[in-house]
Amino acid sequence: MCGIIGILGQTPVAPLLVDALKRLEYRGYDSAGIATLEDGHVERLRAEGKLRNLEAKLATVGRMGRSGIGHTRWATHGAPTERNAHPHATDRLAVVHNGIIENFRELRRDLEAAGRVFVSDTDTEVVAHLVTARLDEGMSPRDAVQASLGALEGAFALAFLFEGEDDLLIGARRGSPLAIGWGSNEMFLGSDAIALGPFTDEVTYLDDGDWVVLTRAGATIYDAAGQEVGRVVTRTQGATYVVDKGNHRHFMVKEIHEQPEVVGHTLAHYLDLANGIAKVPSGIDFAAIDRLSITACGTAYYAGFVAKYWFERLARLPVDIDIASEFRYREQPLSRNGLSIVISQSGETADTLASLRYAKGEGQKIAAVVNVQESTIAREADIRLPTLAGAEIGVASTKAFTAQLSVLAATAVAAGKARGVLSAEDEGKLVRALSEVPRLMHQVLKLDEQIEALARELAKVKHCLYLGRGTSYPIALEGALKLKEISYIHAEGYAAGELKHGPIALIDEDMPVVVIAPYDRVFEKTVSNMQEVAARGGRIILITDRKGQEAAAIDTLATIILPEMPAIVTPLVYAIPVQLLAYHTAVFMGTDVDQPRNLAKSVTVE
Structure with a gap:
């Protein structure tokens, strides 16, 4: 979601702010801006659209201040225009904000009644006026911010720059993440x-409710009650990470091609490959668990959906799978002997974090599958199950998804063995099967040119259906989501058996149907559904293996033949062709593949 940067520096900060915002582009945005302190006065520069528009403006004006804040905005309240872009300002300060102020209408009404004049449609502007009102009452910047935070309802990360205060930045977080970077003066x-x-590579992550006063000499952190507190300084790899597409056209395709390595690293963390053993995560006694709850959003939800099949089949462990935005308000009764698994690439997803807190309040032990180990979800969970995907820049998740599947597959095998469902021989076979995934992924990536050619045809359509059974059903959902996200073609995923209960009405010669069907125990059932499509003139794109191709004996628009593989690994490997199909279709459509419209990488608001 929105990106925030603030600098108390020794050199002109404007170009540094813009460069930092470029590193935050992956989060998604539709406008950008900076504010610097010039001879004690706040000066703003804002632009709608991409950062290059802001850079073009910056090239025409001088910005020499050593203190400043910057922001990339993903519109929530108000259109993505320059007027609504951050920073928002008064004659006393400038502020940038990530999150949603839920009571902004009430606050705005009261502030306008007191004579404050608003110039934007955003919720953020009320924060600027609220703190300014306290300053006008004679409060110091520190006291004005502290007094204002208690009036705000909702989620936020905030950074303030004050008129006449060259050596001061104030930040605050509630819900949305914010970190301090430590430098030399x-x-x-x-x-x-x-x-x-x-x-810097020295970072302190603020806890929820914290706020901080920064000067060049250091930081003073306060908790929600206003008490000064200490927080850990960690050394992070963020300083050495370079946002670079390498030889690839887009981050998304680079990250698709990184999956064999990423999955290999992740599986090696959870499997003892030498002895054919799946490691039971420390702190989990699967034999004592009577029910498992999995909660996530978007692509992470589909990873959890695949895991439901794995845990129930391999460990005979009942699983409830929920979209986090529904789960958090459903007030589901949870078993005291249950385990909740939350899944989030960023570890900051607002609905997933709220679900974690609800489950913890119900007495559940929490395991978090996260890619960012310093994130809020990782810190608040009882057990961390890290994915080793590295930074994922493309908004449409690819390598993070298969890394999540890797963690969940290994954990399901460990659960099956711990619960006595799997023998040592069964466990060894499954571990060996998982160890083959990187090799299988490499083979599938060699089909890139065939899939690219097929995407030329898919780019001509307006609608598409995806079908699958068993663990291929969540992959069908994920394939449809990917196509929607980056090509803007309407697509829907269905359980293949549901075709005749409604979606079949859509089938005609203009409707392509992507069928994900490895040759498995439900393959014959899926073939029946393909025949229903063919009988109505539908154009089938079949993703299967050699046995599936031969057994289907049906005319298709195209058949993508993958290697044969054990059933447990098909979701990981079959994810790649649906990713590539969406990617190449989007390229032919001319969309912004890495930063599709209206989407954000890390959704830190409801």
């Missing part, structure tokens, strides 16, 4: 370590 604020990477 310099200090920094940022949404994440990647933003702070060019400046």
Whole structure:
């Protein structure tokens, strides 16, 4: 979601702010801006659209201040225009904000009644006026911010720059992430370590409810009650990470091709490959668990959906799978002997974090599958199950998804063995099967040119269906989501058996149907559904293996033949062709593949 950077520096900060914002582009945005302190006065520069528009404006004006804040905005309240772009300002300060102020209408009404004049449609502007009102009452910047935070309802990360205060930045977080970067006679604020990477590798992550006063000499952190507190300084790899597409056209395709390595690293962390053993995560006694709850959003939800099949089949462990935005309000009764698994690439997803807190309040033990180990979800969970995907820049998740599947598959095997469902021989076979995934992925990536050619045809359509059974059903859902996300073609995923209960009405000669069907125990059932499509003139794109191709004996628009493989690994490997199909279709459509419209990488608001 929105990106924040703040710098108390020793040199002109405007170009540094813009460079840091470039590292935050992966989060998604539709406008950008900076504010610097020039001879004690706040000066703003804002632009709608991409950062290059802001850079073009910056090239025409002088910005020499050593203190400043910057922001990339993903529109929530108000259109993505320059007027609504951050920073927002009064004659006393400038502020940038990530999150949603839920009571902004009430606050705005009261502030307008007191004579404050608003110039934007955003919720953020009320924060600027609220703190300014306290300053006008004679409060110091520190006291004005503290007094204002209690009036705000909702989620936020905030950074303030004050008129006449060259050696002061104030930040605050509730719900949305914010981190401090430590320098030598310099200090920094940022949404994440990647933003702070060019400046420092020493980072402190603020806890929920914290706020911080920064000067060039250091930072003083306060908790929600206003008590001064200490927080750990960690050394992060963000400083050494370079946002680079290499020889690839887009980050998304680079990350698709990184999956064999990423999955290999992740599986090696959870499997003892030499002895054919799946490691039981420390702190989990699967034999004592009577029910498993999995909660996530978007692509991570589909990873959890695949895991439901694995845990129930391999470990005979009942699983409830929920979309986090529904789970958090459903007030589901949870078993005291249950385990909740939450899944989030960023570890900051607002709905997933709220679900974690609800489950913890119900007495559940929490395991978190996360890619960012310093994230809020990782810190609040009882057990961390890290994915080793590295930074994922493309908004449409690819390598993070298969890394999540890797963690969940290994954990399901460990659960099956711990619960006595799997023998040592069964466990060894499954571990060996998982160890083959990187090799199988390499083979599938060689089909890139065939899939690219097929995408030329898919780019001509307006609608598409994806079908699958068993663990291929969540992959069908994920394939449809990927196509929607980056090509803007309407697509829907269905359990293949549901075709005749409604979606079959859509089938005609203009409707391509992508069928994900490895040759497995439900393959014959899926063939029946393909025949129903063919009988109505539908154009079938079949993703299967050699046995599936031969057994299907049906005319298709195209058949993508993957290697044969054990059933447990098909979701990981079959994810790649649906990713590539969406990617190449989007390229032919001319969309912004890495930063599709209206989407954000890390959704830190409801």
